Amino acid sequence: MSAWCKLSENSFKISVTEAQFVFEVKSALPNNLGRAGVISTPHGTIQTPAFIPVGTKATVKGVLPESMQDLGGQALLANAYHLYLQPGPEIVDQAGGLGSFMNWPGPTFTDSGGFQVLSLGVGFKKVIAMNTETFRSDEVIAENKERLAHVDDDGVTFKSHLDGSMHRFTPEVSMQVQHQLGADIIFAFDECTTLHNTREYQERSVERTRLWAKRCLVEHGRLTQERAHRPYQALFGVLQGAQYEDLRRKAARDLAGLDEDGISFDGFGLGGALDKEKLGTIVGWMCEELPQNKPRHLLGIGEPDDLFIGVENGADTFDCVAPSRQARTSAVFTRDGRVNLSNSKYQRQFAPIDAECDCYTCANYTAAYVAHLFRSKEMVAATLATIHNERFIVRLVDQMREAIYNGDFLEFKREFLGRFYVGNPKRQAT
Numbered sequence: 001m002s003a004w005c006k007l008s009e010n011s012f013k014i015s016v017t018e019a020q021f022v023f024e025v026k027s028a029l030p031n032n033l034g035r036a037g038v039i040s041t042p043h044g045t046i047q048t049p050a051f052i053p054v055g056t057k058a059t060v061k062g063v064l065p066e067s068m069q070d071l072g073g074q075a076l077l078a079n080a081y082h083l084y085l086q087p088g089p090e091i092v093d094q095a096g097g098l099g100s101f102m103n104w105p106g107p108t109f110t111d112s113g114g115f116q117v118l119s120l121g122v123g124f125k126k127v128i129a130m131n132t133e134t135f136r137s138d139e140v141i142a143e144n145k146e147r148l149a150h151v152d153d154d155g156v157t158f159k160s161h162l163d164g165s166m167h168r169f170t171p172e173v174s175m176q177v178q179h180q181l182g183a184d185i186i187f188a189f190d191e192c193t194t195l196h197n198t199r200e201y202q203e204r205s206v207e208r209t210r211l212w213a214k215r216c217l218v219e220h221g222r223l224t225q226e227r228a229h230r231p232y233q234a235l236f237g238v239l240q241g242a243q244y245e246d247l248r249r250k251a252a253r254d255l256a257g258l259d260e261d262g263i264s265f266d267g268f269g270l271g272g273a274l275d276k277e278k279l280g281t282i283v284g285w286m287c288e289e290l291p292q293n294k295p296r297h298l299l300g301i302g303e304p305d306d307l308f309i310g311v312e313n314g315a316d317t318f319d320c321v322a323p324s325r326q327a328r329t330s331a332v333f334t335r336d337g338r339v340n341l342s343n344s345k346y347q348r349q350f351a352p353i354d355a356e357c358d359c360y361t362c363a364n365y366t367a368a369y370v371a372h373l374f375r376s377k378e379m380v381a382a383t384l385a386t387i388h389n390e391r392f393i394v395r396l397v398d399q400m401r402e403a404i405y406n407g408d409f410l411e412f413k414r415e416f417l418g419r420f421y422v423g424n425p426k427r428q429a430t
């Protein structure tokens, strides 16, 4: 069994031969929860805060892993639910793990599949931008959607979106799948609720997630020992509690305090339903309770204003499909806001998408050319737009990190958001 040893106030290390997982805080915002640091994994380091691009099915759609490296991606996050269904975790295991399978040499993450499995249950899209003004019920299901997942205290039974076959995820199954996938950072299986669930349901769900977290730790400890020939995988516990302060703080304290035979969480995922208007407050509640010496990953967040709020309130890493998904619909970031290349004015913009961008696309192609590729439905349109959007968001979070080190984070935030959301005062920096 691996033994924990505390190295110093700001670093934590698991003593497994060679393979190490270490997090060190290097700088912090004065009077604030935000910080900059370094996560070390068996496949390399991640300078935090960092945006982690998403390759759901072990690929960032339309972009080669080499391009993701070139644009500054420090790590990639894939999804356990999708890879479990296809190609199957045993194939990824035989290939030597996720990074080896997809020819990505750097660190990798997998999320537990909880969100994907549970979102089958209610037919919801992303929960982040939810409006809490709508009605609240535990029986919410999107219109014309069959309920594809059923939760009980032991796990979730769900129907594959690919072929309708029935499957079951439990905390143990999620750990087994994620150990076979072999990512450096994996997440505990949690019940992801929505903002529409009742308070009573959220309470039960936080308790269920705590019990599942304990089972994940036990199974993770067993698998770590059984697969000691594989690089060490760090396990992050996932915090739920929706918009309720007491539940969020309790979830953070509960998971931070778990210790199963010397196995505790290496870090934490800030997950679940997050009300956009209260994002900073909710992240702050959790980070105030969590230990300083373990990294925190804010799940599914990628809008510029949300990233600033997340960093300021203590989140270290972020992932989101939005930059690549939006790129495929010709929506691209510029310093002056998001624009859509389908707008006729871009047909004659013989200049880069964003003159201040340092990406491959902006260095070599005009907005007019990329706009033409979208109009003619050429595949490379999505590739060039995705490279641009991923670089834009990766670089934005890199710049936030530099600003923390330089002591001018708030000035950078004010300047960036003031310009990016000009004309949309609701989202401007406060």
Ligand SMILES: [Zn+2]
Pocket (backbone or CB within 6 Å): 353, 354, 357, 358, 359, 360, 361, 362, 363, 387, 388, 389, 391
């Ligand atoms: Zn660019």
